[in-house]
Amino acid sequence: MPLMTAEFDRDIAVHRSAVGEYAAELGAGWVVGGGVNGGYALAVLGNAVADFAAELGHPDPFVVNAHYLTACRPGPATARVRLVRNGRSLTTVTASLSQQQDGVEVERVTALASYGDLTRLSADVATTAEEPELPPRDQCVPNSLAPAEFAKMAPLLDRFELLADPACVGWAVGEPSGRGMLQGWFRLNDERDLDAVALLLAVDALPPVTFDLGLPGWAPTLELTVHVRAVPAPGWVKLRHATRNVAGGYFEEDCEVWDSAGRLVAQSRQLARAPR
Amino acid sequence: MPLMTAEFDRDIAVHRSAVGEYAAELGAGWVVGGGVNGGYALAVLGNAVADFAAELGHPDPFVVNAHYLTACRPGPATARVRLVRNGRSLTTVTASLSQQQDGVEVERVTALASYGDLTRLSADVATTAEEPELPPRDQCVPNSLAPAEFAKMAPLLDRFELLADPACVGWAVGEPSGRGMLQGWFRLNDERDLDAVALLLAVDALPPVTFDLGLPGWAPTLELTVHVRAVPAPGWVKLRHATRNVAGGYFEEDCEVWDSAGRLVAQSRQLARAPR
Numbered sequence: 001m002p003l004m005t006a007e008f009d010r011d012i013a014v015h016r017s018a019v020g021e022y023a024a025e026l027g028a029g030w031v032v033g034g035g036v037n038g039g040y041a042l043a044v045l046g047n048a049v050a051d052f053a054a055e056l057g058h059p060d061p062f063v064v065n066a067h068y069l070t071a072c073r074p075g076p077a078t079a080r081v082r083l084v085r086n087g088r089s090l091t092t093v094t095a096s097l098s099q100q101q102d103g104v105e106v107e108r109v110t111a112l113a114s115y116g117d118l119t120r121l122s123a124d125v126a127t128t129a130e131e132p133e134l135p136p137r138d139q140c141v142p143n144s145l146a147p148a149e150f151a152k153m154a155p156l157l158d159r160f161e162l163l164a165d166p167a168c169v170g171w172a173v174g175e176p177s178g179r180g181m182l183q184g185w186f187r188l189n190d191e192r193d194l195d196a197v198a199l200l201l202a203v204d205a206l207p208p209v210t211f212d213l214g215l216p217g218w219a220p221t222l223e224l225t226v227h228v229r230a231v232p233a234p235g236w237v238k239l240r241h242a243t244r245n246v247a248g249g250y251f252e253e254d255c256e257v258w259d260s261a262g263r264l265v266a267q268s269r270q271l272a273r274a275p276r
Numbered sequence: 277m278p279l280m281t282a283e284f285d286r287d288i289a290v291h292r293s294a295v296g297e298y299a300a301e302l303g304a305g306w307v308v309g310g311g312v313n314g315g316y317a318l319a320v321l322g323n324a325v326a327d328f329a330a331e332l333g334h335p336d337p338f339v340v341n342a343h344y345l346t347a348c349r350p351g352p353a354t355a356r357v358r359l360v361r362n363g364r365s366l367t368t369v370t371a372s373l374s375q376q377q378d379g380v381e382v383e384r385v386t387a388l389a390s391y392g393d394l395t396r397l398s399a400d401v402a403t404t405a406e407e408p409e410l411p412p413r414d415q416c417v418p419n420s421l422a423p424a425e426f427a428k429m430a431p432l433l434d435r436f437e438l439l440a441d442p443a444c445v446g447w448a449v450g451e452p453s454g455r456g457m458l459q460g461w462f463r464l465n466d467e468r469d470l471d472a473v474a475l476l477l478a479v480d481a482l483p484p485v486t487f488d489l490g491l492p493g494w495a496p497t498l499e500l501t502v503h504v505r506a507v508p509a510p511g512w513v514k515l516r517h518a519t520r521n522v523a524g525g526y527f528e529e530d531c532e533v534w535d536s537a538g539r540l541v542a543q544s545r546q547l548a549r550a551p552r
Binding site: 062063065067069070084085087090092094107110111112114118121122123124125126127128129179180213222223225227229230243244245246247248249250252263264267269271 | 338339341343345346360361363366368383386390394398399400401402405455498505506520521522523524525528539543547
């Protein structure tokens with residue numbers, strides 16, 4: 001065990017209070033806009049599920065679906081996990097994250113998840129998706145350069161290093177590319193390597209891809225589904241977010257996470273409300 | 277009301293037995309390989325949710341996540357729907373489909389869904405995804421020409437007309453393209469137009485996309501997520517299935533459904549086990 005616990009580990013820690021019930025504390029550092037970041041909230045909930053499912057032989061998220069019901073606030077939260085099925089390869093659960101609000105418990109996130117053991121998968125890889133091409137890190141735009149007005153709304157930006165592809169940051173100076181794509185290098189503070197649970201955060205850590213379409217407003221996530229396909233190799237990952245269907249006031253946002261070994265380790269899709 | 281009820285409507289019919297509880301009958305005609313087709317099972321469950329959520333002002337599926345726990349068999353089934361949240365735009369529920377097996381109730385599908393009202397969405401469409409290019413229908417390969425050995429395993433094929441892009445049917449004669457893509461024209465029997473619930477079937481009606489990779493075996497779906505973005509215009513739809521990440525014994529399969537007006541009306545992704 002390292003002497004220092006990384007910030008991310010402190011902030012996703014859960015404490016079992018009963019079978020399938022966990023106490024957590026949502027950190028104020030993960031706020032963006034009107035609430036706590038949805039990917040971080042999912043990592044906290046996913047960490048509780050990991051504790052629950054590990055006892056059934058399945059410590060790693062394979063597929064997680066989350067519906068965001070109400071905005072998470074910094075402070076105490078309760079995660080509840082209920083077993084649906086403990087199979088040979090996968091354990092399926094429902095999971096829920098809730099918080100007290102005005103003396104009433106309010107559900108924030110409701111989730112469905114199947115966990116397995118990523119270390120038991122075959123080593124075969126026949127990926128045809130193409131790894132994003134990014135400029136070297138020293139030619140990218142670090143999140144530390146985010147406009148002050150934006151950074152003030154997003155303490156989240158201080159939790160990780162994001163080195164954005166310069167071709168995707170035009171929105172910050174009023175010149176979005178219009179492609180609906182954001183990509184960059186990513187790693188957590190304290191050089192804490194990503195693991196399977198941390199991927200649940202990584203897929204929702206970037207600004208909404210609608211920024212690149214000239215729609216800079218808040219884009220609340222309604223639903224987020226993450227497929228975790230492998231434990232990332234240590235080091236920086238590449239994140240790529242894109243949308244292809246902005247319509248009817250909603251848009252889908254796909255994210256890919258590629259690890260330092262060039263493997264596609266996570267794929268996610270969310271449905272979000274388009275900024276007005 | 278038309279005098280004749282279409283086959284699909286008869287086969288997805290549910291009968292409310294209590295608040296949030298529905299009786300259904302899974303039709304033997306929807307079997308493929310070892311069990312009842314997962315898209316059809318989801319349409320039955322989604323139909324029960326539609327009845328439940330319509331009373332709360334939200335008749336249409338917006339996002340449905342399903343985890344397939346055990347193989348569905350033809351015969352009686354029970355759908356249960358539980359309210360998670362009735363919001364202004366969306367109603368979120370958990371839903372479950374189960375069947376009796378050896379005198380014990382066994383859960384087949386567990387789902388999470390948010391329903392809304394598609395007719396209330398704005399008419400704005402800014403889709404950048406490209407509509408699949410398909411040859412005219414009379415130049416495509418109808419499912420009625422499926423190899424006899426395959427058709428015997430798949431009564432499902434008699435429930436709809438599928439006119440496959442000739443470039444995608446090489447697998448049937450031992451010459452898969454290797455691209456991991458299947459596409460074609462699709463409509464239900466009785467010329468029953470697709471609606472929002474029928475899209476839950478359509479996204480899982482084609483053979484596994486791994487056929488096109490030279491892996492002709494059974495590919496059980498573990499999880500399927502569907503985003504329904506609009507009610508399809510009447511007539512034939514285009515279906516396009518593709519995979520980009522076959523790895524570790526699993527693969528993702530994305531499906532798009534494009535309606536006769538050229539609109540991307542549904543996007544789905546599933547995680548399935550790769551054929552051995």
